[in-house]
Amino acid sequence: MDANRVTRRRLMQGSGGLLITFSLASAFRQASVVGQEATPTIAPELPEASVTPTVEPGLVATPENQTHQDVQTRDVTGDTVDSWLEIDASGNITVYSGKVELGTGLRTALTQIVAEELDVPFARVTMIMGDTARTPDQGTTAGSKSIQVAGPVLRQAAAEARLILLTRASERLGVPADDLQVKEGVVSTLGGEDRSVPYGELVAEPFEREVTGEAPEKPPASYVLVGQPIQRVDIPPKLTGGEAYVQDVRLDGMLHGRVVRPFVRTMEGIGATLQNFDDSAAREIPGVVQVVRNGNFIGVVAEREEQAITAAKAIKVEWAFGDPLPAINQIHDLLREMPVNEDEGGEIVRNGDVEGALGVAAQSVEATYRFASQAHAMMGPSCAVADVRPDGATIYTQSQNVFNQGRTLADLLGLAPEKVHTIFREGSGCYGHSGFDDVAADAAMLSQAVGRPVRVQWMRADEFAWEPKSPPMTMDLRGGLDDRGSIIAWDYEVWTPTHNTRPGGDASSVLAGQLKEPPAAMFEVGYGGGDRNAPTNYSFPNNRVTVHWVETPPLRPSALRSLGGLANATANELFMDEMAAAAGADPVEFRLRHLYDPRAIDVITKAAEAAGWDARPSGPSATPAADGGLVKGRGIAFARYETEYAYAAVVAEVEVDPSKGNVRVTRAVVGHDCGLIINPDGLTNQIEGNVIQGTGRALKEEVTWDEHLVTSLDWSGYHILTFPEVPTIEVALIDRPEEDALGAGEPAICPVPAAIGNAIFDATGVRMRTMPFTPERVLEALGSAAS
C-alpha cells in the first residue's frame, strides 16, 4: 500500500480513537472544521449547533407566492444596522448581503466574520445574498474584492449591533455595559454574578441606528471563528442533489425556452441581420407554445426542455453578416493598428528618463508578448428563470450584480426599475462576466412574450459563442541593465481592449437589447481592466508604462478572472526572467534585488523555500538528465494583485517533451499573503483553483474564430486542463492577522503562466512569448532556436 495514503484506521489511531465524523446532515447544521479528525486541537471549542440551516432554505417560490408585489419590503439602504442584519426572538441572525456566493466560499467567510463580531455560534447566522428586494446594493461581486470590501462593512454592522445589544442588556440588567460580556449570543455580567440575558430577548425593537463606523471591533487576537478552516455551508446541498443552483429553480407553470442566433458575439450584438426566417417546422413540434421573433431576437418557448431544444434547431434562419472579423492569425499585430481611445490610457507611469537610460545601458533586452482571447467556459451554461407580467417581473439569476441586472432588464422590458425583482441563485462557477446577464434577458424577453415563467439555459455552443470573452492583448517590453546587473530602464507598452462591458442599466448591454426591434441605443463603453498589473511592484529608476485602449475588439470583451492582470503580469514576469538571464542572475535573487516591500520579499522567499528552489541562473544544463527524452525546469513569478492588494508568488516545475512540444506542469508551489486569513481551507481551495485554471490558460486555452463566427464551440474546441495534466500543488500561506483581509479569488492566477513559461526556458533554453504555450508553439520555438 502507498505509504502516503492516510487511511481511516490510521486516522483513528492518530487521534487516539477519537474519530469525530461529521455527517452531511450535521455539517449542514453546525460548524465543522476541516481536518478536525486528524488534528482536533487546531479547532476552537465550537459552540453547540443550532438547528437553523445556514444556507437559505429550498426554493418555495411560485408565481403565486413570490412575485414582486408580495416580497417583503425592507430597508435596503445599507446605511442602517437593520438593513444588514436581523435577530429574531430565538437569537437566530439573518444577514442581508449584496455580495453573492460564486462558489468561492464567500457565504461561509462572511458568516464567520459576522458570527465572530457578534459573539454568536457560527450556525446561528443565515445569509441572504443578492436580492433586489431584500439586500443592500453592494455592486458587483467580482474583482477579488468581496472579503476586502464587504467583509469590513458586515464586521462594522455586526459590531454596531453588538454595541446596541450591550446597551440594551445594560439597561435590562442594571449593570454598566463595561461590566458585561457576550458568549454564544448571551450577554452576562463579568465576574461571579450569574445574571444574563440572551440576544433574543433584546430584539423586540429594531436597531434603528445608522452604522456609524465607530463601534469597537474585536481585536484579531481574540478571534475564535475567523481564521478557522470551517467547512463551507454551501457544499452539503451540492453533494446531495439539493436545490443549489439557478438551474434547479422550478416555478409553477414554468416553460422552457431557447434562443436562436449565429455563434458570434460582437460589441454591437452579432454582427449580422436576419435575412430569412421560417418557423413552420418548429411550430409543428409538440409542446411548442410560441416562436418569438422581435427584430433579430428569435426564440422559442415549449412545455418541455427537450421540445424547446428541438424546436430551436428546427427554426430555419439565414443571416447576412457585415464586415469580417479581424484575422485570428494576425490579431496581435492588428491590435496595434486598430483605433485607440484618445481620452484614456497613455503613459500611466513615467519615472525618470527611460530612453536616456536605455541609451547608456550596459545591456538591453526587447521582447513582444501575445496573450490569446480566452473564455470563462463555465461548466454549466448560463441559465435564468424569468416570470414577467405586465405589472412587474421576477428574475432568478446567477448574475454577479443583480442590482444592475434588474435595472438593465427594466430598460429592456419597459418596466419601472422597482418593478423588477432579481434574486440571486448560484450557478456554475463564472470567474467573471460570462453569459448570465444575457441569458436572463433572453428568459425575460420570452416570458414577457408568453406571459408565463420561462427557464432558459444556453446550450454548450451558445455559451462559448455568446459569453463575453477575455480579449487578446499585445505587450512590448524593453529593458536596460547596468554593468552590475541591475535594471535601470523598463519600458512597457500594452495594446488592449477594455475588459469590462458589464451591464449598468442600458438594455443594449445585453444581447437581447441589441437584437430586438428597435435595438436599444448603444451603451457607452468604458475602458478598464486592461491596464491591471501593467505597472510592476519592482523599483526601477527609469520606468514607463503606456496603455493603448483598442476600441474595436474582434469579439465582445469583458471581465475574466484578474482581467488584464493575467496577461500583463505574465508579460512583466516573463520579461523579468529574460532580464535575469541577461544579468546572469538567479531569478529569485534578481527579483529580490529590485524589491523593497517586505511583504513582497516574504512571499517570494516563502514560495522559493517551500519549493526547495534550486538557486542558479536559469537555462538548461550542459548535460540534461535524460528521462525518456523529457527535459525539466523550474521557474518563478510574482505578482501583487492590481499592484496594491494580495501578494502571490508561484514556483512551477515542468517537463517538456522536445520531440512533441508537450509541456506538463508537474508541481506548483504558491506563496500567498492576503493579510488576515478568514478561512485557511477556503483560501487554499481558491488558490489551488487559481493554479489549475492558470495552468490551463497558460498551456491550452484559446478562443478561435473564422471570418464571422466563433469556432471554439465545445470542449473539443476549447481545451481546459484535465485530471492527468493537473500538477501537485503546495500552498504556503502567510497569515497577517493585524493586516486587512484582502481578496483571494484572483491574485494567485496572475503569476502562474509566467512561472510556467520561465520553467520552460529553464528546461529548454527557449523563450515562449505567445500564450497559450501549445505544443505547436513550443515545437516552433524549439525549431527556431535550433535553426
Place this chain on the structure above:
Amino acid sequence: MAMLRQGDLEITVNGQSHMVEAAAETPLLYVLRNELKLNAAKFGCGLSQCGACTVHVDGEAVRSCIYPVSDAAGKQVTTLEGLGTLEDPHPIQQAFLDEQAAQCGYCIPGMMMTAVAFLNQNDQPSEADIRQALAGNLCRCGTHVRIIRAVQRAADTMA
C-alpha cells in the same frame, strides 16, 4: 427530424418506478431533472464531453445528456440522490465533504458518480488510476487535487 412522441415508458430510478411522459429519444437527463425533479445530474454540454450529467445505468456510469430515456427501460437508473442523502450519505459524499472537494460544485455530482462506478471496479486505486478514471470529467474551478484526495478517501472507506 424525428418527431417527439408522447412515450408510454416506464423507468426505474433510485429503486422507484416512474411512468415517463417524454418521447422515447429524449435524453435521460431531461427526464431526471424536469419530470423527476432530481437536481444532481447537471446539463454541461449535451455532447458527452464533460461528465456533469453522469448517472449509473445498471451500475455503469453513463452520460445521461445523450442517453435516450427509452434505453433505460427495464434497467436500474441510479442518480447521486440514490447513493445517499444529507442524513445518510454515501462514503463518496462524506469523502467529498471531508475534503471540501467543491468550489462551485456544478461538476461534482458527475465526478462522484464516475468515481463510484470506477471504485466498484478498482477498490485500491493509485493516484494515477484515479486521474485516469476522471480524465473525461471536466472541472473549471480547479478542484482536481481535492477531488483526487476525496476519491482516495472514499476508496479507503469503501474497501
